[in-house]
């Protein structure tokens with residue numbers, strides 16, 4: 001047994017506090033009703049019955065009244081035929097497969113993904129319920145087919161998801177619940193808690209394959225009460241319920257609070273209603289029949305009440321065990337399918353009509369379906385208990401180890417014969433101790449689990465204690481009776497839990513004794529040095545387990561902290577939205593009523609708008625942390641994040657997450673948001689139609705915007721007029737988006753622009769787009785690769801001024817692998833621009849094209865020249881300044897919390913365009929123009945302000961230069977890549 005096994009074992013037995021966090025999104029769905037008419041059987045033919053039920057089409061059946069006399073003038077105008085419409089209808093020719101596929105198969109993926117579903121067959125005795133649900137060995141019914149498909153469905157995702165399938169099988173016979181898989185457990189109770197209706201003490205079997213489930217099914221069915229009656233040779237005298245629970249969780253567990261989906265599927269074969277006169281049942285059979293009818297009557301009443309929109313809300317499920325068990329299936333969180341079965345024979349006309357009437361009513365029943373998602377939170381207190389115990393044990397073992405060390409040193413001088421120790425004995429002892437430890441750990445977790453369950457059940461009990469359930473002799477309302485029943489079953493449950501707890505504690509004590517006995521045996525069997533080794537091993541096991549538990553609990557704490565923060569953020573955003581909407585409404589009201597606005601208020605309003613837009617832009621330029629978190633499979637690999645890559649993330653993501661970032665943010669204006677949403681969805685639709693990769697690139701967005709210029713929906717806040725004038729400060733969000741994507745200081749490199757006229761307003765042809773895409777990927781890949789190479793050296797050199805490379809220093813720092821203009825040129829020279837960057841190693845999975853043609857265009861060459869000049873100018877300016885050795889956070893050393901903290905206050909850029917920087921001048925914020933934060937944008941906002949107002953001071957301009965000068969990577973970044981092409985960590989971030 002390995003330590004891995006030990007951890008697995010302890011994780012398996014860990015108590016879980018299942019806090020049902022059913023997703024709030026509920027879908028109201030009608031009960032699906034299918035109708036199956038079986039073929040006439042031999043007995044019916046012999047009895048001279050004629051078929052009176054016919055399938056008209058896939059949804060309609062007609063039932064003819066055989067008793068109607070055509071000569072009866074009183075009923076002359078009444079049709080002998082009655083039509084019924086169902087979701088699906090089958091006649092005698094329908095195969096088992098067809099019935100299964102049209103009634104049940106579609107439920108399987110839902111169950112696997114955490115939804116509840118119920119399929120039950122309803123009808124008179126001998127109508128074909130058992131045949132439909134269970135089938136025969138040759139013609140397998142719904143149960144077997146469902147099981148098979150369930151496993152096939154899970155297989156599809158089993159690499160990513162871990163599943164656990166448990167099965168239970170019960171019958172309700174004469175109003176008593178019996179476990180068909182463990183008949184010795186006697187009569188079981190029903191109880192209801194927050195997780196729905198449960199059968200206390202019902203055994204559950206874990207199944208790993210269809211075969212296993214089939215075995216369980218056959219075993220259970222043998223236990224089912226079936227007797228021959230006149231109506232049916234194999235009449236089921238009980239309702240049988242097969243319950244399959246599928247728990248799904250992600251194999252990649254990145255924290256302790258893990259989402260677990262739990263779907264439950266109930267497959268129910270009801271006993272058939274019977275008319276005593278027809279069945280000629282006597283004695284025991286008649287009693288059974290009475291019970292069956294009573295429960296089916298209760299079911300019928302529930303169906304009536306549930307389907308009647310005007311009926312009172314209280315549905316009496318308590319009249320029978322069957323309705324109590326089906327409570328969720330009928331009125332709760334379950335997608336339900338009812339398969340009504342009828343015989344076509346004229347002699348069973350009444351039974352068939354009853355079934356059709358109920359089935360027809362059942363169509364109106366609505367259930368609310370939602371996914372069952374559980375948070376499996378491991379309770380910190382219980383972690384602490386286990387850690388404390390392990391710590392105690394380690395302390396004890398250490399003391400013992402120290403004693404042994406002393407003994408060894410004294411014996412070394414004496415005659416102790418280490419040689420006569422049997423090696424096998426040592427191994428045996430080791431294994432024994434490891435096994436005891438594993439068992440002990442399992443028991444510890446089991447004990448904690450039971451403690452938690454007991455606490456929950458005590459909570460439930462105290463809820464009832466507050467209620468006054470003492471009867472006064474008079475007839476009590478149903479809900480009081482129900483509560484009393486619940487209380488009783490809770491008490492029983494509590495007793496069982498207490499017993500279990502005590503037995504676990506006893507077992508734990510026994511294991512401890514066993515362990516100490518084995519330890520006592522050590523001196524007799526093995527030498528002192530071997531004892532030492534064993535003790536060391538035990539210590540190590542305990543330590544590792546403790547470490548493991550410790551790590552899990554700190555993960556849990558961290559996760560809780562993050563959740564709380566997220567919650568606070570969400571609340572803040574909601575509050576912000578409310579404030580926004582209030583302001584907008586007031587504003588509109590003032591405009592409509594022509595209420596004059598004071599200067600102060602006007603300024604404040606302008607400031608509000610300006611800040612709103614600025615916040616939008618901050619949001620826009622920040623990386624989507626969640627996207628990275630998700631894409632990396634767990635959390636951000638903070639070790640590899642550095643200032644440079646973060647800033648690249650900003651640029652890339654502003655393009656990639658355009659709609660995503662904007663939409664959740666409740667910015668300055670709700671109308672703008674709505675328009676934005678509209679625009680985003682338009683945009684997404686358009687993107688979906690086009691090449692997905694290309695469509696996501698900023699260039700594509702640029703093209704897209706050019707294309708839609710005319711029809712562009714204004715995404716700016718609504719044109720609020722300030723005393724009749726349109727607010728000049730209002731900016732189009734669309735402009736922001738195009739600016740932040742299209743104007744990043746990228747080289748308009750001729751090597752990434754194929755033969756496309758970029759000045760053209762048309763969208764490039766598909767082939768051209770493909771080339772752009774591939775080339776862009778290649779460049780990105782090369783950059784990522786080289787950056788990875790240099791990552792190792794990067795931090796070592798961070799103190800070296802030459803680390804912040806200039807074009808001229810590239811030659812001296814070849815190994816750093818930065819992608820610069822000159823290196824690109826060198827590369828082009830070496831490989832020829834016509835082959836692009838495809839001559840990369842095999843490990844470069846981005847290069848997937850061998851037929852790239854890169855033809856520089858005049859426009860691109862021109863742009864590139866301008867770009868290079870601009871770069872040179874910047875570098876010259878930078879050289880003149882001493883290299884700033886200011887704060888450079890070491891992201892390698894940071895914990896994720898520190899990283900995010902850093903990120904939130906990080907970019908000088910952010911401070912730069914926060915309104916706060918205007919405070920520093922001690923002036924009114926509203927009087928100053930917004931700072932320029934659009935890097936490299938030809939007509940920046942600051943410039944616009946300058947042009948129009950000329951108010952920008954030299955000081956502000958210098959600040960801008962400073963911030964540019966501080967940029968520590970004067971290298972051409974590659975903005976036109978998608979997330980995944982360049983990684984933050986050096987690993988690809990998959991989409």
Ligand SMILES: Nc1ncnc2c1ncn2[C@@H]1O[C@H](COP(=O)(O)OP(=O)(O)OP(=O)(O)O)[C@@H](O)[C@H]1O
Nearest residue numbers: 038039125126127128129130131232235236271272
């Ligand atoms: N669609 C069908 N095709 C062929 N045979 C059928 C069909 N439906 C039912 N049968 C046969 O009719 C007989 C009675 O069917 P079944 O036992 O399924 O009825 P039931 O509704 O379950 O009755 P009960 O309520 O008494 O248990 C069986 O012999 C079964 O094989």
